[in-house]
Amino acid sequence: MHLAAHFPGVNATTVWADPRSRSQIDFSSFVHLARTAERGKFDFFFLAEGLRLREHNGRVHDLDVVGRPESLTVLNALAAVTERLGLAATVNATFNEPYELARRLATLDHLSEGRAAWNVVTSSDAFTGENFRRGGYLDRADRYNRAAEFVATARELWDSWTPDGESRPFAHDGEQFTISGEFTVPRSPQGHPVVIQAGDSSEGREFAASAADIIFTRHGTLDAGRIFYADVKARLAAYGRQPDDLKIMPGVTVVVGDTDAEAQEQAYEIRRQQVSPQNAILAAEQLWGTDLSAYDPDGPLPEIDPVIDSGLVKGRVLHGDPFAVVARWREIAAAKGLSLRQTVIETTTRQSFIGSPQTVAAELTAFVDERAADGFILVPHLTPGGLDDFVDRVVPLLQESGAFRSEYSGSTLRSHLGLVEPVWKG
Amino acid sequence: MSARTPLHLAAEIGGPPHYDAGHYLRLARLAEGGALDYVTLGDSFARPGLDALAVLARVAPATDRIGLVPTVTTTHTEPFHVSSAVASLDWVSNGRAGWHADVSTTEAEARLFGRRSAAPPAALWQEAGEVADVSARLWDSWEDDAEIRDTATGRFIDRDKLHYVDFEGSTFSVRGPAIVPRPPQGRPVTVIDATSAPARAAAARHADVVHIRATTPEQAAAVRDELRAGAAAHGRDPDALRVLVALTVDLGDVETAPEPGLESGPQLAGRGTYFRGGPVDLADLIAQWHRAGAADGFHLTPITPERDLERIVNGTVALLQHRSLFRTFHPGGTLREHLGLVRPASRYAAPKAAAASSAASKEA
Numbered sequence: 001m002h003l004a005a006h007f008p009g010v011n012a013t014t015v016w017a018d019p020r021s022r023s024q025i026d027f028s029s030f031v032h033l034a035r036t037a038e039r040g041k042f043d044f045f046f047l048a049e050g051l052r053l054r055e056h057n058g059r060v061h062d063l064d065v066v067g068r069p070e071s072l073t074v075l076n077a078l079a080a081v082t083e084r085l086g087l088a089a090t091v092n093a094t095f096n097e098p099y100e101l102a103r104r105l106a107t108l109d110h111l112s113e114g115r116a117a118w119n120v121v122t123s124s125d126a127f128t129g130e131n132f133r134r135g136g137y138l139d140r141a142d143r144y145n146r147a148a149e150f151v152a153t154a155r156e157l158w159d160s161w162t163p164d165g166e167s168r169p170f171a172h173d174g175e176q177f178t179i180s181g182e183f184t185v186p187r188s189p190q191g192h193p194v195v196i197q198a199g200d201s202s203e204g205r206e207f208a209a210s211a212a213d214i215i216f217t218r219h220g221t222l223d224a225g226r227i228f229y230a231d232v233k234a235r236l237a238a239y240g241r242q243p244d245d246l247k248i249m250p251g252v253t254v255v256v257g258d259t260d261a262e263a264q265e266q267a268y269e270i271r272r273q274q275v276s277p278q279n280a281i282l283a284a285e286q287l288w289g290t291d292l293s294a295y296d297p298d299g300p301l302p303e304i305d306p307v308i309d310s311g312l313v314k315g316r317v318l319h320g321d322p323f324a325v326v327a328r329w330r331e332i333a334a335a336k337g338l339s340l341r342q343t344v345i346e347t348t349t350r351q352s353f354i355g356s357p358q359t360v361a362a363e364l365t366a367f368v369d370e371r372a373a374d375g376f377i378l379v380p381h382l383t384p385g386g387l388d389d390f391v392d393r394v395v396p397l398l399q400e401s402g403a404f405r406s407e408y409s410g411s412t413l414r415s416h417l418g419l420v421e422p423v424w425k426g
Numbered sequence: 427m428s429a430r431t432p433l434h435l436a437a438e439i440g441g442p443p444h445y446d447a448g449h450y451l452r453l454a455r456l457a458e459g460g461a462l463d464y465v466t467l468g469d470s471f472a473r474p475g476l477d478a479l480a481v482l483a484r485v486a487p488a489t490d491r492i493g494l495v496p497t498v499t500t501t502h503t504e505p506f507h508v509s510s511a512v513a514s515l516d517w518v519s520n521g522r523a524g525w526h527a528d529v530s531t532t533e534a535e536a537r538l539f540g541r542r543s544a545a546p547p548a549a550l551w552q553e554a555g556e557v558a559d560v561s562a563r564l565w566d567s568w569e570d571d572a573e574i575r576d577t578a579t580g581r582f583i584d585r586d587k588l589h590y591v592d593f594e595g596s597t598f599s600v601r602g603p604a605i606v607p608r609p610p611q612g613r614p615v616t617v618i619d620a621t622s623a624p625a626r627a628a629a630a631r632h633a634d635v636v637h638i639r640a641t642t643p644e645q646a647a648a649v650r651d652e653l654r655a656g657a658a659a660h661g662r663d664p665d666a667l668r669v670l671v672a673l674t675v676d677l678g679d680v681e682t683a684p685e686p687g688l689e690s691g692p693q694l695a696g697r698g699t700y701f702r703g704g705p706v707d708l709a710d711l712i713a714q715w716h717r718a719g720a721a722d723g724f725h726l727t728p729i730t731p732e733r734d735l736e737r738i739v740n741g742t743v744a745l746l747q748h749r750s751l752f753r754t755f756h757p758g759g760t761l762r763e764h765l766g767l768v769r770p771a772s773r774y775a776a777p778k779a780a781a782a783s784s785a786a787s788k789e790a
Binding site for chain 2: 184
């Protein structure tokens with residue numbers, strides 16, 4: 001089993017109103033969570049990226065945590081205070097160029113002695129583009145074309161120095177990039193930093209099968225996980241790769257209590273914290289696509305139809321057909337007699353694993369044993385202590401049962417993941 | 427300038443490339459032991475070496491006081507990313523970050539990106555100045571008290587204290603606000619090497635610290651006066667500008683046969699005017715120039731960092747400290763405090779707050 005720690009993000013999952021919540025930006029918070037993850041022998045620490053503050057109704061969204069540092073800079077600093085933990089940065093392939101980013105990633109791999117990973121994401125929105133020279137809009141297919149060529153080009157650069165430390169000129173002439181010259185950084189300790197692809201779409205799966213070492217996916221039921229797992233692993237052969245060459249790691253939330261019942265109570269309380277009255281109205285506005293500020297969060301659901309493509313929400317990806325989701329919400333509210341806020345709590349934020357340490361350890365192990373996942377990216381709800389309980393109470397059980405490592409056996413992230421060093425293609 | 431103006435000292439820790447953190451960490455700690463204001467680490471896409479900002483981010487948690495100033499180029503990079511990375515360096519170092527803005531002039535560098543051709547220095551420095559400008563605006567785009575965590579209203583931030591910068595440059599535009607909350611120093615320190623004329627114009631307008639080259643104290647004083655006048659012409663407080671003379675320093679062979687004063691020797695990669703002599707001679711030169719009001723301090727580039735930085739710190743700096751011409755420890759925690767520069771208020775803050783800092787209100 002592989003485990004990773006996701007630093008709490010800028011969405012409603014992260015509870016800032018709890019008295020235990022600390023800064024989302026002070027370096028000490030990053031040190032706390034990274035050292036907790038390393039104490040738990042996690043594979044890696046994961047940072048998301050922000051390139052434009054989210055907006056709602058034409059204004060900066062103010063109900064969730066806002067603001068974060070730039071990931072590669074933080075990870076280079078964390079390399080100074082950790083020794084074995086992998087360090088994964090999310091960096092956008094749309095608003096960067098291969099030469100500079102490949103150099104920054106190779107630099108992290110050198111400075112951390114082989115612990116760097118890159119979560120490749122793409123973006124297509126002109127909204128984010130307003131902060132960049134690149135600007136503009138890419139359609140969905142072009143996003144993955146650019147990402148695929150970006151990763152391929154980065155690998156050419158990482159291979160441009162021989163394993164013996166000799167620099168060779170490179171030249172890449174493609175649809176997206178035409179570049180040539182010499183790379184400034186020797187081949188890094190891992191050969192290539194570990195590549196992560198986040199996203200479940202068909203294009204995303206194919207891209208991961210062709211080019212990634214890890215796929216960061218959404219968590220669902222055990223059955224859904226097994227279907228996804230089988231689908232993705234089956235795509236690897238077409239690229240001459242083995243099933244073990246790509247690790248499937250869903251992002252999960254975990255609540256640990258003394259007993260299963262106590263954990264359920266805690267989990268409900270966390271969901272109540274996540275869905276403040278204001279956040280309940282906001283979640284409804286995101287779904288309905290219109291101003292619902294006049295509605296009472298403790299009252300019934302709005303009876304109006306949702307508005308499609310209203311442009312109310314910016315900088316956030318929406319999923320699903322609003323009419324279908326609204327219909328489902330109405331069904332649930334009617335069946336259980338729930339208010340608007342209670343409906344939001346009920347429908348949108350249930351944690352992935354809830355229970356005593358024994359229950360959580362057993363369920364995590366079952367997901368891996370039954371081939372629904374190779375491991376998990378844990379997303380805590382509190383900064384920075386949100387994984388303390390998991391590391392202190394669940395990890396020892398996983399170690400006792402042999403499901404998870406008790407010590408690091410190697411020093412690089414590739415060694416933690418059981419991935420071989422990429423073959424040098426000079 | 428009064429002879430009692432505090433002396434500022436900085437050192438470059440680059441040189442032949444190293445690909446591990448230990449080398450740079452040793453040099454940064456050495457400079458920190460000498461209570462220097464900051465270390466610089468040069469960078470360019472044109473020659474081998476790691477990303478300098480990353481190296482100094484790696485050094486930050488393993489040091490306590492020394493200022494950290496990587497070279498960051500503005501020609502082929504994204505201004506928004508540049509401002510975010512420098513702000514983040516300020517966060518991970520608890521307020522010790524600066525950046526040395528530089529441009530990429532060659533066709534070879536342009537081919538690494540394949541996005542635009544090489545351009546004349548004047549155009550590149552115009553753009554570099556705009557990048558410094560938009561970075562400062564992005565660092566101001568969160569007011570200091572924007573984060574409120576108000577449980578009563580459910581609001582994490584007061585969004586009236588976050589600001590769009592809506593910057594339109596000659597080659598790029600940025601909407602804002604920053605993604606990184608306001609850095610500990612308010613604005614990390616902007617350093618520009620003003621050797622070339624177009625760079626000098628950008629420095630007068632945007633730099634907090636300027637590196638200059640001069641072969642006599644009179645020449646240095648003249649350049650300093652010109653920069654201060656330029657800053658004043660842009661509505662800035664000239665006293666909020668630090669002008670450091672850049673010297674390339676070779677303390678290698680000449681332990682007993684000093685060559686007093688400054689001589690024009692071989693230029694090393696355009697990095698500085700060349701000084702060759704012993705640590706004591708260098709201390710004498712620094713003391714003499716500083717007494718003459720030629721500069722606010724010196725930026726020293728050791729020709730062989732492992733050897734010369736040790737001699738600078740344990741020889742030259744120790745002597746200056748013994749003569750009470752240089753601090754023996756860092757009384758402050760941030761690079762701005764080392765340099766005697768105030769923490770600027772955000773230009774977007776309400777007038778009452780802005781008035782608290784004269785420097786900020788003049789720049790706004």
